[in-house]
Amino acid sequence: MNNFRRVGRGRVNQNAPVEFTFDGATYQGYEGDTLASALLANGVHLVGRSFKYHRPRGILAAGSDEANALVAFDRGPGRVTPNVRATTLELFDGLTAQSQNNWPSLKFDVTSLNDVFSAFFPAGFYNKTFMWPKSFWDKVYEPVIRATAGLGPAPKAEDPDKYEACYAHCETLIVGAGPAGVAAALAAAKQAGRVILVDEQAEPGGSLLSTPEAMIDGLPAADWLARSLDELEKAENVTLMPRTTAIGYYHDNFLGLAERLTDHLKDGEADGPRERLYRVWAKKIILATGAIERPLVFAGNDRPGVMLASAAQTFLNRYGVAVGERIALVTSHDSGYQAAFDLADANSQIVSIIDCRPQVDENLQAEAEKRGIEVRVGWTVTATAGRHRVSSVTTNKVNGDQVDPKGETLSCDAVIMSGGWTPSVHLWSHSKGSLKWREDLAAYVPDQANENAVCVGACNGDFGLGVALETGANAGGGNDSFEVVEPAPWTGDGALEILPTHRDESRVKAFVDFQNDVTAKDIRLAVREGFKSIEHIKRYTTTGMATDQGKTSNLNGLQIASRALNRPVTQVGLTTFRPPYTPTTFGALAGNNGGAAFDVVRKTSIDGWAEENGAVFEPVALWRRARYFPQKGEDMHKAVARECKATRESLGIFDASTLGKIEVVGPDAAEFMNRMYTNPWTKLGVGRCRYGLMLGEDGYIMDDGVIGRLAEDRFHVTTTTGGAPRVLAHMEDYLQTEWPDLDVWLTSITEQWAVIALNGPNARKLIEPFVEGVDLSPDAFPHMAVRECKVCGVDARLFRVSFSGELGFEINVPAHYGRALWEMLYEAGKQYDITPYGTEVMHVLRAEKGFIIVGQDTDGTVTPYDAGMSWAIGKKKTDFVGMRSLARPDIVAEGRKQLVGLKTSDPKTVLEEGAQIVMTPDQPIPMDMVGHVTSSYWSETLGCSVALALVANGHALKGETIYVPMPDKMIKAEIVETIFYDKQGERLNVI
Amino acid sequence: MMMIECPICNEKRPELEFRYAGEAHIARPENPSALSDDEWAKYLFIRNNPRGTHFERWVHAHGCAKFFNAVRDTVSDKFVMTYKCGEQRPSPETIAERSS
């Protein structure tokens, strides 16, 4: 049924038919078609419905500037892509697509009632109504508006396709493989340096693909193109990337390229990712992005069958499809003529050329006459007719300022239009290159570059094949000249964007932004209502905000606004071009960064053992840590109670490898430590440890950890699990920029050492046989001692420290020995019922002892005083990071929240962490909150709950009763000391 | 993404290798305890935040791990120059010369 196909014409393979389905009907097209060209070949013009009024819409353009013909491209569950331009969707056998934004069907769309009542929906209508009754906005108006808005179908299932992101490297990046881009690439290929040439279309060539009459260096354009592409293919330094859109131009010549790899393939043929994002830096960027033809604005210009003249020319010459049999050309620019001539030469009837200009080049008129085409110079179009496809166009003579009200109605099945050309300066503008207005083109063109970039050809406002080739070659570093024959070199006047009419302009629907249904009268309304900046007009009318981002509409809108405001265009402003150039798949931008690759999971060398032994894990910063080890039938509560008990009574084993570790080394190490930590370090003996407290310069607790002195000039610093990178960066900052005179160096050793913590009365007994060269007796190796030694024959750093209150040791061994040592200790520990425990028990045990967790019991607003840790501040120190801030008035004022313990009246009640605290129970909302519970656990050991809390003036309120208001009850508790268990610390001294 | 010249590595590398570290040339006072609350607050918090030439610190976090200083225009985002910590703040003349 290819009635509109012109046999032997175009570049599609007319020997390779393919079947496709649109809205359930099956059609035939050819290999090389787009969905749009194939539909047109079948005489189908009605393709979609507009956004607001649901007006029938056809195909406007032939490329990515399409505003109307958006379809849902359906490849099965999870593979439905909404809002795909039919003009860029490459045809393959079995392709299925549906029209969008209509109900129940494309031809009969109930929501097109919006069009009937469109007078009530002018620009900004929603600001003026839907306000009464107030409750109706959420319940009625908004749901209805939302349901009728939106375009394509929303996704329903997860996309099974894969996406990739990577880098590409070149010295010269050329965007656009039209004549200018190809010429640039040919020249650049001869220079040193890699060249990448990208083009958004399936086939490189740009305008060369639709101007078969043009000759370059004695060859037809298509042959010259084939020869050139062959040369580029063979050049080792050139990469040609079709189906690749340069989506954005960022700082320092960095561009994002989106390559489409599988959408054009038959189902099942795809192997690999669907799309790939390339990130490219290039020394030099050559933009050869061409120009986009502008529609004319007249009543009924949106009817299916009304399209850009250049699109009709492309459909004919590239795809072998005539867009109609009886066609009217409406134009204000010479370039439209060639489309009409080509169509006439391909046996379509040109019913008339309606040229709105008062004068037209004689040669053009002669060419028309030669073909028997009537040319109406100084005529306008005031209406079109036809329900689902244009059936006639009404044209009127213009006399000076007057439009003759008596029009002639010409029967036709297509109207092609040309309002001049808009250089595609999108990428140039992303790069912050400046623009200048060219009155002769009625367009903005590139002016001053901000990056090492150059625009060549039509995107620079240089129209014509010869100049495109030559400027392209120059930009590529060559000085080639080309012998060019062009069928109809043209000039044009793009200033006449809106056609004059005798009708009441406030009633005429002459569309500017097709997709968003913005008419010229909407723009005039916006101006009337005081919206004078183009950004306001855009936002008020939504012109240029549709999925084509105003590619065909922006300059028409701008000029209509300029006229309505009676100000030159340059004083109306220009909306900012923003990436991406065309809509870009989230998947491609997300790239490989999904699933397991979304963020690294850091695992200790003992993690595998924990997994094999049924640990439940929790994420802590980037690490995953064993939270508890449930035995059969145990929930977390039971497992934690068991692990706590076993540790307190005999022996627990804990993987502490995630602790951050930094080695601070050098002659000035102790001085450096003095400055970075609140504590004094000078007198700490070699082989001894001290709890270290680190503040930010703002005086708040930043991190903590046990620090061992291995030698006069060597400290083994531990940090919190999440804090290690921050602490190292903080130390480096001061060392490098404030105290470069200190002879110290810092090394992150977190991943070098696996750390196994053994806690419980039997800890010493367990490890003694494995430790070489250290007398572990209490006197020789007291609490807070550290030695370098061998454990199980492996170099080790052995700490006697305790975060549980029990006799405790932490054995550091090279990370790759971690699991082996763990297993040996575990095996040997069975005689003491050794019990592995996780972070949950670690938290309970330390809470029973009142040890803080930075980030849980402190929150970035807690000072050492607040935390009751004045003892950690070196009394004789005159300075350390954060010290001065501790003297600020509000830090020493009354009423600060201070860390205390809480004992609930009912010992069985476990407070909720995060619960708020009040002093009196019977308060109305809002209550006067004095603090909150920071840590709270059931203590199996003590048979009651234990909690830590920050409470205003808490340190002075020991013994006072506080209340914790819960949604269903009021919990009473007493403020107590933070230490609940073994206040004298005797458990550390178990022999 | 900006390209940043590390003055230690003498290489122009992508911004992803670097971490921004705030305004430059704000030296920690020799004796903080001698400062008034106002003076201390100024050191801690007051920042120039100019439209235009900005002196700032970067760390080549995924490179040499060294801090260095930079002059950058906050309107165009263009780097005028980078230089090592401890070096003098470049003069307006130097900046003008490098900018052109």
Next chain:
Amino acid sequence: MIRYSARSLFANALSGHKNWPEQWPDAQPKSAYDVVIVGAGGHGLGAAYYLASKYGITNVAVIEKGWLGGGNTGRNTTIIRSNYLYDESARLYDHAVDLWDGLSQELNYNVMFSKRGVLMLAHNVHDVQSFQRHIHANRLNGVDNKWMTPEECKAFCPPLDISSAKRYPVMGGALQQRAGVARHDSVAWGYARAAAKLGVDIIQNCAVTGVRRGADGAVEGVETEKGFIGAKKIGVSAAGNSSIIMNMAGLDFPLESYPLQALVSEPVKPIFPCVVMSNSVHAYISQSDKGELVIGAGTDQYVSYSQRGALHIVEHTLAAICEIFPIFKRMRMLRSWGGVVDVTPDRSCILGRTPVPGLYVNCGWGTGGFKATPGAADLLAYTIAKDEPHPINAPFTLERFTTGRLIDEAAAAAVAH
């Protein structure tokens, strides 16, 4: 001025919409005003409106270097919520939400405040603890916010993936039901129209070039591109450019301005009923009435006024979105853009008097300014009118950076341990 209603819309439709008046006149500056507001965003226009409507000060000009509503008001992702932790913040933002609730009717301009609910996701034990703390505090402050299990989160937001095998599984969420979104431009326009109706002059394309102070140090007016404009009281509400204006008055401020990007997808039929925020993976998303997914990205790391950001920030944001909402992988980004946000050291605003008599400031809103619009505007107006802060904004002084009484919500959300 015509009152907007379905009836007036109908009547104007019959006359071809030719009789709609200007929503606000494009004013030229007089030589002096009682109050000059610098910055015609939602905050500044709103302050002018409240000065006129609540405090009877109508001799007011709002001056703007570009076009009104063209800064962060028109560049943000329009999220409105008040479930903040600290009493000070909760009161501030809840005051704003109260005003949002009747704003369309008050201004006779539909700002489309949609209480569709804001759901904040917890992805680790620490998030859960932090959210519980928020929920408890909000409850006792009378701010709605409730805990949601992963299953309840899924029921509330069907596109959410709550499988436990994720890198950052959804461990629950905090829902503020009366939070939501509004139409950002309409807020600026609505305030502009309502303020203009009460006599406020809105002067666009008029950059401030200096702040003139008298011998006593008090302000006398502003130098602008359109000449000197006298005023005994000046309110600065200039977002990312606040430092610049304060410098003109001889004040150094604890502010840094960073690029913040946002993006929208192509429009599709309704799929996303609420607002979801995930601070742990940096994803902020809702669907506009038009059908676009509106997505907020993170800030770039450096100070900048360029109103553009880097691609890798967008890549990271969309990776996060696809991670939490895998069904959106095939959606397409239509447009991305950048704003300039001014950030204080504790990431809370500065709203009140300054050391310069007659100079008032409203700045430092960081990424959270839009939601505060009516509240900040009202409080700025109060502070200017009474020359003293309202109890709600009294804690948000500049002096807190000297005394140490910071209001650090982000620090309270804290960090993993």
